[in-house]
Amino acid sequence: MPVISFANPKGGAGKTTSALLLAGELAARGASVSIVDADPERWISQWGALPGKPDNITIVSDVTEDSIVDVVEDASTNNQFVIIDLEGTASLMVANAIGMSDLVIIPTQGASMDAKGASKTIKLIRNQARLAKREIPHAVLLTRVSAAVASRSLKNVRDQLDAAGIDVMNSSIVERAAYRDMLDFGGLLSKLDPKQVSNVDKAVQNAMEFTAEVVAKLKAVQTPQGRAA
Ligand SMILES: Nc1ncnc2c1ncn2[C@@H]1O[C@H](COP(=O)(O)OP(=O)(O)OP(=O)(O)O)[C@@H](O)[C@H]1O
Numbered sequence: 186m187p188v189i190s191f192a193n194p195k196g197g198a199g200k201t202t203s204a205l206l207l208a209g210e211l212a213a214r215g216a217s218v219s220i221v222d223a224d225p226e227r228w229i230s231q232w233g234a235l236p237g238k239p240d241n242i243t244i245v246s247d248v249t250e251d252s253i254v255d256v257v258e259d260a261s262t263n264n265q266f267v268i269i270d271l272e273g274t275a276s277l278m279v280a281n282a283i284g285m286s287d288l289v290i291i292p293t294q295g296a297s298m299d300a301k302g303a304s305k306t307i308k309l310i311r312n313q314a315r316l317a318k319r320e321i322p323h324a325v326l327l328t329r330v331s332a333a334v335a336s337r338s339l340k341n342v343r344d345q346l347d348a349a350g351i352d353v354m355n356s357s358i359v360e361r362a363a364y365r366d367m368l369d370f371g372g373l374l375s376k377l378d379p380k381q382v383s384n385v386d387k388a389v390q391n392a393m394e395f396t397a398e399v400v401a402k403l404k405a406v407q408t409p410q411g412r413a414a
């Protein structure tokens with residue numbers, strides 16, 4: 186079943202947050218999801234150890250560059266979705282994960298527009314695609330976007346990426362305390378207490394839009410084996 190990886194060598198770009206939002210939303214719809222925690226910092230594994238992880242999310246930890254191909258293959262046989270949270274460096278593990286992906290999402294901070302990290306990832310994806318002799322669909326996801334300033338500067342970033350022929354997702358991930366709380370306190374976004382954290386409903390709405398766009402992208406992708414993702 187489809188493998189979606191989150192890659193950007195830039196630390197703090199929002200890889201782990203967006204990976205978890207997608208996993209949580211897919212799981213909330215009833216899908217079985219395996220998250221491959223390929224970051225030695227093990228943020229997702231730590232989240233999974235907190236209360237509130239739904240049973241239909243499984244987390245695979247302690248992945249190495251030697252084991253990742255086997256781990257992802259196995260996870261994709263046994264789950265409806267596999268989500269890989271990658272470390273914030275360019276490594277053989279990242280290259281291997283990208284090589285096995287049906288979709289690579291490149292979270293990029295909207296405000297600072299870390300073009301360097303994103304373009305490094307895109308080069309890596311293109312090289313892996315050449316090696317594998319297949320397209321590896323990928324798109325930039327603008328993250329940590331200010332809710333208040335929907336903004337001209339964001340449009341500017343989108344226009345620049347468009348001009349460079351880079352696919353940018355229509356949905357972006359807004360900067361919200363709810364996302365931090367989800368990582369820190371465990372469980373799904375929708376289970377956060379609206380009395381403790383503001384705008385949970387808007388955060389859930391944002392995660393739903395993002396997930397719907399990912400699912401639509403996967404549906405549009407015909408994998409080389411000829412199966413519809
Ligand atoms: N949309 C957001 N709203 C609020 N906080 C966010 C958002 N995205 C990320 N953060 C916070 O920023 C920090 C870094 O985000 P995250 O861990 O998702 O990035 P990363 O790309 O996985 O980083 P690393 O390269 O270190 O793995 C975390 O503390 C996270 O809670």
Ligand SMILES: [Mg+2]
Pocket residue numbers: 200201202224228270271272
């Ligand atoms: Mg991370």
